[in-house]
Amino acid sequence: MRKTSPIGDVIIELSEIDSTNNYAMKLLNEGMAEAGLCIKADKQTQGKGQLGNIWISEESKNLLFSVILDTEDFVIEKQFYLNAMACISVADLLMNHFEIREISIKWPNDIYAGNKKIAGILIENNIRGNSWTNAVVGIGLNINQTVFPDLNRATSLINETGKAEKVNHVMKLLIKYLNKNYLLLQKDEEQLFKLYNSLLFKIGSKVLYKKKHEILEGILLGVSKMGLLELKTGNLIKGYKHKEVELIIS
Numbered sequence: 392m393r394k395t396s397p398i399g400d401v402i403i404e405l406s407e408i409d410s411t412n413n414y415a416m417k418l419l420n421e422g423m424a425e426a427g428l429c430i431k432a433d434k435q436t437q438g439k440g441q442l443g444n445i446w447i448s449e450e451s452k453n454l455l456f457s458v459i460l461d462t463e464d465f466v467i468e469k470q471f472y473l474n475a476m477a478c479i480s481v482a483d484l485l486m487n488h489f490e491i492r493e494i495s496i497k498w499p500n501d502i503y504a505g506n507k508k509i510a511g512i513l514i515e516n517n518i519r520g521n522s523w524t525n526a527v528v529g530i531g532l533n534i535n536q537t538v539f540p541d542l543n544r545a546t547s548l549i550n551e552t553g554k555a556e557k558v559n560h561v562m563k564l565l566i567k568y569l570n571k572n573y574l575l576l577q578k579d580e581e582q583l584f585k586l587y588n589s590l591l592f593k594i595g596s597k598v599l600y601k602k603k604h605e606i607l608e609g610i611l612l613g614v615s616k617m618g619l620l621e622l623k624t625g626n627l628i629k630g631y632k633h634k635e636v637e638l639i640i641s
């Protein structure tokens with residue numbers, strides 16, 4: 392596995408699979424994959440989202456993509472940095488190539504255009520003992536789908552720019568940004584971390600959030616290096632894990 396190539400030197404394109412993340416994990420477990428390998432599918436029959444949710448996407452309209460990364464040189468406590476790298480890469484592509492305004496990262500790893508989600512990221516890690524050996528970074532980016540029947544808070548590239556794009560073209564561009572930011576992760580993780588916070592949805596603003604069954608108001612201060620969402624409620628500043636709180640978007 393230690394053999395590493397730049398991200399996207401080898402791309403496996405599938406017409407149908409359960410999940411590109413599952414496929415990547417299977418290749419890894421069979422010793423059939425090296426870092427940098429990308430998997431792309433036109434259709435997923437069991438696309439996976441965060442927190443056990445399903446990821447639904449119209450066939451051939453959107454990017455369904457996973458990349459395998461070697462994480463042996465990273466300490467396990469820095470898992471959040473890899474998440475930041477993936478989020479920044481998608482945001483970078485949407486802001487700087489497609490010039491979409493109001494791109495932000497909704498903690499921990501949703502990419503938003505205005506008040507709507509345009510991409511989601513699911514990272515699955517292989518950890519052996521104390522060593523973080525590799526990770527599968529799964530990215531779902533909405534490109535040419537215009538209607539999202541079950542999701543009123545979703546958008547796509549075409550809905551934001553008015554222009555259809557070839558999915559493979561967007562994938563190649565994304566790979567470029569992933570390579571750039573993966574290098575930044577290796578060279579200057581502090582800068583990467585600052586970038587993440589600078590792109591954070593609602594940073595410095597008053598937000599409503601749900602904690603257990605309570606709705607609370609607080610100021611979103613930022614995200615800590617451990618990936619905790621820091622909220623100031625009254626005089627209390629507290630860092631929360633992913634499942635502990637949920638931001639409410641009005």
Ligand code: BTN
Binds near residue numbers: 438455
């Ligand atoms: C989320 O926002 O809930 C994360 C969505 C991640 C979806 C992508 S699509 C490609 C890859 N394969 C999967 O099964 N999931 C990720």
